Amino acid sequence: MKLRTAVLALLTMALPLAACGSGTATNPIAGLQRDPAPEVGSLSLPDASAGGADFTFTPGEGKYLIVYFGYTSCPDVCPTTLSEVKKALARVGEQAKNIEVAMITVDPNRDSDELLTKYVQTFVKGGHALRTDDDTTLQKVAKGFGSGYSVTTNAKGEVEVTHSGTLYLVDPAGTLILEWPFGLKAKAIADDLVTLFGKA
Amino acid sequence: MNGMRMNLTSPARTRRVRRMVGCTLAVSFLSIGVAACGSDGESQGVKTPPESTIGQLGVTGQWARATIADAKNTALYFTVVSAANDRLTGVSVDASVAARAEMHQTMTMTSDSGAAGGEMQMGPVDGIDIEANTPFVFEPGGYHVMLFDVAKPLVEGDTITVTLSFKVHGTMTLDVPVLSEAP
């Protein structure tokens, strides 16, 4: 109950930001913070954009990582969110070089390494395409982020996918410090990133 | 979070209630962003698609999302306003565009895990009631028309033709511009 209240309060606070906030440093953070903040630095997945090399969620000194769980045959929510990430990075400007983006597919059966890589890199140059065929590994990572997903086939033989619409922000040490819920605009995301870099 | 669940007896009902809460939040979020940011840099360079009307029913703001990489599915959006109550009963495109078009709704469920955003899922809807003089908005994260298995990639600058079938107003053919980002 406590978290729910906090989430609602934060959402309300975030609304002016999602609209046309003035972008000053005094703006509250639009993203949501979980207490305690999950540690995801010990998790890893193969990075299809780097020949399957092990990718750990520890961006390293001075860097941040944006993580998204999605799938490429998602035509509505995923491109909407990744477009906002793309626009947010453009707004951040120079510091964007210190922000990495990784998309994790929750639908590895249909998302090939190549397709996933192309998909994420359509939005973000150098974006990481994380993909594993081992569902146990994927579940472990999703659980670490507090993210959920399911892939099922309905009676008509159509694949149905559910996934968290959230963007996760991981700090240099591998702590999940912020979550941006679906629907947040690029400006709010960019303002949060600028605030973080200002503090660093 | 657990307190929420304990107050409600049936799991099915719990999920429905949560889903509605999630939806409302997501929708109000979006509409506020759109309404307030007319002059924001993000809206610059927007081409206004031609409006289509039949009788007292109009469709505005239509756009289709360009396909991404080699992905085969995409979505399109528009707003319907009718002077009279009506019902959108079907959408279709020529096979030269996509194998299938379906009205879809994206729904958000409030999370059980403690994470901020609930899981999102989309699924087909049979039809959509259009209330007189009330704009019905198809938009990202809400109602959309899904295009399955496009015949060839949709590229920004393309225009596709979509047929909408209304119970009262009959069929309408709509030219839909392809954009790489929401207008």
Ligand SMILES: [Cu+2]
């Ligand atoms: Cu859909």
